[in-house]
Amino acid sequence: MTIDAAAPTPIEAVPTVIQARLTEFFDAVAPTVAAISPVVTAGADHLRAFVLNGGKRVRPTFAWAGWQCAVQTTDPQVNPDSTDVVTLGAALELVQACALIHDDIIDRSDTRRGRATVHRVYDAEHAESGWSGSSSHFGESAAILVGDLALAWADDLAGTLPRHVAPIWSAMRTEVLGGQLLDIVNEASGDESVDAAMAVMRFKTAAYTVARPLELGAALGDASADLIAALAGIGADLGLAFQLRDDLLGVFGDPATTGKPSGDDLVAGKRTVLIADGLSRAHATAPEAAQALRSSLGRQLSDAELTAARDILRDVGAVGAIEDRITHHLQQALQAIDDLPTGARARTDLANVATAIAYRNS
Amino acid sequence: MTIDAAAPTPIEAVPTVIQARLTEFFDAVAPTVAAISPVVTAGADHLRAFVLNGGKRVRPTFAWAGWQCAVQTTDPQVNPDSTDVVTLGAALELVQACALIHDDIIDRSDTRRGRATVHRVYDAEHAESGWSGSSSHFGESAAILVGDLALAWADDLAGTLPRHVAPIWSAMRTEVLGGQLLDIVNEASGDESVDAAMAVMRFKTAAYTVARPLELGAALGDASADLIAALAGIGADLGLAFQLRDDLLGVFGDPATTGKPSGDDLVAGKRTVLIADGLSRAHATAPEAAQALRSSLGRQLSDAELTAARDILRDVGAVGAIEDRITHHLQQALQAIDDLPTGARARTDLANVATAIAYRNS
Numbered sequence: 001m002t003i004d005a006a007a008p009t010p011i012e013a014v015p016t017v018i019q020a021r022l023t024e025f026f027d028a029v030a031p032t033v034a035a036i037s038p039v040v041t042a043g044a045d046h047l048r049a050f051v052l053n054g055g056k057r058v059r060p061t062f063a064w065a066g067w068q069c070a071v072q073t074t075d076p077q078v079n080p081d082s083t084d085v086v087t088l089g090a091a092l093e094l095v096q097a098c099a100l101i102h103d104d105i106i107d108r109s110d111t112r113r114g115r116a117t118v119h120r121v122y123d124a125e126h127a128e129s130g131w132s133g134s135s136s137h138f139g140e141s142a143a144i145l146v147g148d149l150a151l152a153w154a155d156d157l158a159g160t161l162p163r164h165v166a167p168i169w170s171a172m173r174t175e176v177l178g179g180q181l182l183d184i185v186n187e188a189s190g191d192e193s194v195d196a197a198m199a200v201m202r203f204k205t206a207a208y209t210v211a212r213p214l215e216l217g218a219a220l221g222d223a224s225a226d227l228i229a230a231l232a233g234i235g236a237d238l239g240l241a242f243q244l245r246d247d248l249l250g251v252f253g254d255p256a257t258t259g260k261p262s263g264d265d266l267v268a269g270k271r272t273v274l275i276a277d278g279l280s281r282a283h284a285t286a287p288e289a290a291q292a293l294r295s296s297l298g299r300q301l302s303d304a305e306l307t308a309a310r311d312i313l314r315d316v317g318a319v320g321a322i323e324d325r326i327t328h329h330l331q332q333a334l335q336a337i338d339d340l341p342t343g344a345r346a347r348t349d350l351a352n353v354a355t356a357i358a359y360r361n362s
Numbered sequence: 363m364t365i366d367a368a369a370p371t372p373i374e375a376v377p378t379v380i381q382a383r384l385t386e387f388f389d390a391v392a393p394t395v396a397a398i399s400p401v402v403t404a405g406a407d408h409l410r411a412f413v414l415n416g417g418k419r420v421r422p423t424f425a426w427a428g429w430q431c432a433v434q435t436t437d438p439q440v441n442p443d444s445t446d447v448v449t450l451g452a453a454l455e456l457v458q459a460c461a462l463i464h465d466d467i468i469d470r471s472d473t474r475r476g477r478a479t480v481h482r483v484y485d486a487e488h489a490e491s492g493w494s495g496s497s498s499h500f501g502e503s504a505a506i507l508v509g510d511l512a513l514a515w516a517d518d519l520a521g522t523l524p525r526h527v528a529p530i531w532s533a534m535r536t537e538v539l540g541g542q543l544l545d546i547v548n549e550a551s552g553d554e555s556v557d558a559a560m561a562v563m564r565f566k567t568a569a570y571t572v573a574r575p576l577e578l579g580a581a582l583g584d585a586s587a588d589l590i591a592a593l594a595g596i597g598a599d600l601g602l603a604f605q606l607r608d609d610l611l612g613v614f615g616d617p618a619t620t621g622k623p624s625g626d627d628l629v630a631g632k633r634t635v636l637i638a639d640g641l642s643r644a645h646a647t648a649p650e651a652a653q654a655l656r657s658s659l660g661r662q663l664s665d666a667e668l669t670a671a672r673d674i675l676r677d678v679g680a681v682g683a684i685e686d687r688i689t690h691h692l693q694q695a696l697q698a699i700d701d702l703p704t705g706a707r708a709r710t711d712l713a714n715v716a717t718a719i720a721y722r723n724s
Contacts, residue, residue, distance in 0.1 A: 029536070032533060032536055033536065033540060036536075036537060036540040036541060036544065036561075036565050037540065037544045037561060037565075039543060039544045039547045039548075040540035040543055040544060043540070043543050098510065102506050102507070102510065105503070105506065106503040106506065106507075108499075126550060129551065131550040131551050131552070132550060132552055133549075133550055137470075138546065138550050140502075141467070141468040141546050142543060142546060142547075144464050144467065144468065144506060144509075145464070145468075145539050145542055145543045145546075146543070147506075147510075148460065148464065148509075148510070148513060148539050149536065149539050149540070151510060151513055151514065152513065152517070152532075152535040152536065152539060153536075155514070155517035155521070156528070156532045156535075158521075159517070159520075159521055159525075159528050159532075160528075163521075166518070166521050166522075170514075170518045170521075171394060173514040173518075174391070174394055174395065174398075174511065174514065174515075175398060177507050177510050177511050177514065178395060178398040178399065178402035178405070178511070179398065180507055181401060181402055181405050181504060181507045181508070182398065182399045182401045182402060184500065184503050184504060184507075185401045185504075186401075187494075187495075188488060188493040188494060188495055188500050189491065189493050190493070190494055199398075199399060203398050203399075
């Protein structure tokens with residue numbers, strides 16, 4: 001590592017840096033795609049628009065934070081080569097693009113980040129062109145393939161990283177896909193237990209969104225096994241805080257900030273920890289409320305019905321319990337961050353990011 | 363490279379060797395999968411059954427043939443370490459599993475290799491369990507995720523190979539996914555031209571099935587750029603011969619050997635080169651036959667209708683023209699194989715495999 005007089009990139013700049021790296025990637029792959037057909041260029045353009053137009057870049061930010069912990073084990077601040085951690089961040093965003101594009105097919109979602117989902121874009125193109133066959137089936141088919149391209153391209157980028165990160169990268173992909181499979185099986189089979197919701201949360205979101213990116217970034221910075229293990233523990237807490245906040249936003253979030261419809265998780269009938277815990281508490285203390293809450297799941301709701309369902313979740317104590325859990329996990333993480341054997345700035349940055357995701361409103 | 367007295371593995375043994383490597387892979391990934399949920403173990407088991415129960419292992423065989431060309435540049439025969447080319451073969455079969463599982467959703471196919479397709483397996487499980495929601499949508503959703511796992515795992519295996527093969531591996535995945543996207547757009551938009559069918563064939567099948575595996579195997583054997591280029595040219599010819607034979611089997615194949623329904627491509631309404639050329643020839647010389655052929659596309663056919671459609675394709679000369687093309691591409695490939703600067707056994711094996719796939723009946 002060489003000492004560089006230039007100011008180090010601040011963690012707040014990660015989204016901008018990742019945007020540039022993703023743009024560079026799409027520019028680089030364009031000739032290969034164009035050599036096949038303009039149809040494939042159009043598909044790559046849909047993916048590019050999806051990837052570049054949004055997203056909080058949570059995973060690249062955690063990867064960066066983990067990497068900072070590894071490379072800033074001593075002050076004063078240095079500015080080590082961040083090429084690999086930037087590539088990692090871009091690769092994480094491409095995995096996420098695959099996950100979202102395929103999830104949107106599975107959840108039959110029409111909008112994402114305030115725009116039409118990829119399968120709906122293709123569906124509309126098919127209908128407008130007057131092509132033969134089912135427009136919706138065509139839309140889903142094309143979006144399956146565009147999501148596959150995103151996953152393949154994520155691996156192309158990750159494949160350029162040092163080999164020792166591969167086992168973490170591999171585990172992360174298996175966990176997010178396996179967690180999503182578990183999620184749809186739980187939903188179909190009607191498993192309403194908090195345990196089932198926690199298992200999905202742990203793999204589909206917590207490990208994938210926080211712990212694995214932190215570990216990957218730290219491994220890229222050649223962190224010790226002890227530091228990686230400490231970050232994995234912090235990531236487990238923060239991942240739960242992240243998802244529990246997501247549960248609250250999925251019922252109480254403001255569409256203007258979340259970009260999702262009001263009460264989205266109720267309408268979709270999702271069995272989040274919030275909803276599972278609310279049902280469980282209502283069953284124990286207010287059977288009529290449990291009945292009313294269950295009848296609000298998986299269908300369109302009027303404003304009055306939505307308000308009533310929200311009131312039940314508050315009244316039975318589920319909302320307060322989730323807020324307490326978030327605070328508990330965040331505090332545990334902040335304590336562990338404070339104890340990390342790394343530079344002050346790496347600890348401060350990680351603590352700030354941790355607090356921001358636990359108390360975010362979008 | 364060390365000289366080994368043991369007899370080298372014959373190319374005929376590749377399917378057996380690949381089967382063992384795939385079994386080893388599924389055994390190795392089982393604990394990671396089990397740690398998530400029994401639901402994910404069940405998903406991995408569906409994939410394992412799909413991958414292990416069938417397939418001609420065409421891609422691993424071509425990879426092996428390409429590798430032999432690189433390592434047998436001189437006789438007498440030696441037995442170099444084949445670990446990497448076996449891993450490559452297993453990775454190719456996992457990419458193929460993803461491609462087939464997702465294609466079966468797209469084509470709404472009920473059977474594959476004589477068994478229920480993955481989405482139909484999940485569809486049936488959902489229906490038998492009396493779960494909520496649409497069984498067919500659940501089946502497709504689960505199969506999207508199982509296919510994604512196959513692609514991620516293919517990349518996990520490929521990621522252990524020497525770095526210099528990565529650009530070929532990367533191009534191959536983009537080509538097969540892009541070719542499939544082009545295929546569904548051509549089909550929906552009703553592009554019946556032979557040019558459109560040839561573009562799909564070139565990327566979706568020819569490069570992916572023959573040329574890229576040959577190149578990958580050769581690159582693993584540290585082949586010269588000249589040898590890799592020569593194999594790419596041979597692969598282009600053989601890939602076209604492979605797909606043109608597939609076109610004939612898709613209309614004239616015996617279900618007992620192909621494992622697919624009789625006249626499958628007609629029923630599915632595919633615009634293969636055979637069918638595109640048949641339509642084009644009929645338009646020019648026998649408008650009524652063209653009309654009859656077109657009306658046989660994309661619907662169930664009686665035995666008499668199937669026979670009539672086959673007769674049209676023969677009578678207008680499309681079948682003979684495809685056979686001629688197959689012979690032309692095979693002869694061109696055999697000539698080039700004969701000129702390869704490699705050992706006699708490598709050339710003989712490649713020539714035998716080439717002839718077998720050009721004249722196969724399944």
